[in-house]
Amino acid sequence: MKLKAVLFSIAGIVVVVGLLAGAKVLQISTMIKQKKTATPPPEVVTTFQAKQQRWESLVTAVGSLEAVQGVTVTAEVTGKITAIAFEPGSRVKTGDLLVQQDIAAETAQLRSAEAAVELARITLVRAKKMLATKVVAESNYDNAEASLKQAQAQADNIRAAIAKKTIRAPFGGRLGIRLVNLGQIIKEGQAIVSLQALDPIYVNFLVPQQQLPLIRLGYPVRLSSDGLPPGRVVEGTVTAINPDVDATSRNIRIQATVANGDEALRPGMFVQVAVVLPENIPVLTIPATAVLYAPYSDSVFLIEAAGEGSTGKMVRQQFVRLGERRGDFVAISSGLKPGQTVVSTGVFKLRNGQSVVIDNTLSPEFKLAPQPEDS
Structure with a gap:
């Protein structure tokens, strides 16, 4: 009896499981059919x-800015700095004093040389008068004239030494960060300060050789850079085209000149360049x-x-x-x-x-x- 009850229980469980599985299969089949026939909403x-x-016809490139004139001012001779006459970041004019080295010895030597020049001049004047009256030989006059020239040359040599130790701006522009200090002994060729003429400024860029026939001197260019205020575009003009093509890259170097009155553009900056061609496309x-x-x-x-x-x-x-x-x-x-x-x-x-x-x-x-x- 117990065995029959167990068998009946198992059979009942199998029937229930089968019914549940069949219902699940039917439900899944119905969902698949609905999905196939359903259309998503618009x-x-x-x-x-x-x-x-019609767009402007442009030749675009990546360019780099370069100062029209730019140097790192250096010392010509070794000497001790006795005066610094500029402020870092300031503007200077051509000939403005930047740095003065010690010229005490040269100044004393110059006074002696100028005295020798004056003596030689007086001697030459006297010899000239005496030569006119035949009191002295002509050779004495020649010696006096040569002595004056030698004395003048010696004085000029000392003045040149003083000029080398008096360091001035070779052109007008904007100074950079000072690289020397008062009282420092600087050697020949040692950097003192960067000097850059920023207005106008050059932009150099390369274009492939197949685009060379499109570009002519005087064509307008537009510059943009993340170093400028958002949306600002600076305009310039193509002013130089290299006569040769780079044999490795087959690119040609082009230079444009751009006004830079507010000095927003600085040498070395990366810029996007667009050369504006005369015809629209x-x-x-x-x-x-x-x-x-x-x-x-x-x-x-x-x-x-x-x-x-x-x-x-x-x-x-x-x-x-x-x-x-x-x-x-x-x-x-x-x-x-x-x-x-x-x-x-x-x-x-x-x-x-x-x-x-x-x-x-x-x-x-x-x-x-x-x-x-x-x-």
Whole structure:
């Protein structure tokens, strides 16, 4: 009896488990069928109509700034510094005194040399008068003249030594950080201070040899840099083109001159350079946010009718080839035609053939030269 009861219990459990499993399989099968037949709700999108624009034709490059005149002022001879006549970071004019070395010995020697020059001059005048009356021989007059020239040369030599120890600005410009101290003995060639003429300033950049025919002297250039206030662009002019092409890189060096009255540009700064060519180029443009970027190919989503008899809209993925990007826009080299409507934002949420609803009330304003407030 006990055995029969156990068997009946096991059979009952098996039946219950089978019923539960069957119900679960039926539930899962029903859910799969519903998922296959279900259609997601339309996605709300913003749109933009591809249009032709004329963009400035530019040759872009990376440049480096260089002072029109720039040197590190150094000592010509060894000597002790007795005076420093400049403030670091100040402006100086041509000939302004920067550093005075000890010239006490040379000053004393100069007084002696000037006295010798004066004596030789008096002797020459006397000899000239006596030669006129035939009191002295002509050779005595020649000796007196030679002695005067020797004395003058000796005095000039001492003055040159004093000038070498009197260090002056070779040209006007902006001084840098002082590298010497009062009382210090500096040696020949030792750096004293950097001096840079900042207005105007040069920008040097390289372009490939195939772009050389596009650039001419006098063409305008525009500079931008993260070292300038946001949105500021500085203009200049192409002033020099190297006559030779670098044999290794096949690039040619070009130099432009830029006004720099406020000295915002400094030598050594990295800048973005754009040479403005005289002719504008026609391009087909869409917002850069309309492009779904991918390693294999970039694409956009075109707005099309959902089908015959339907008033709805759907999207079709279209592969495109991109050109230059400027501001909020990107040029389309191939894959689109003027007037075609593309989804302008949120393309990463879409798939080919998906239903959409157009709502451009929240569409952003696309600009060719945007100036973000937080940039």
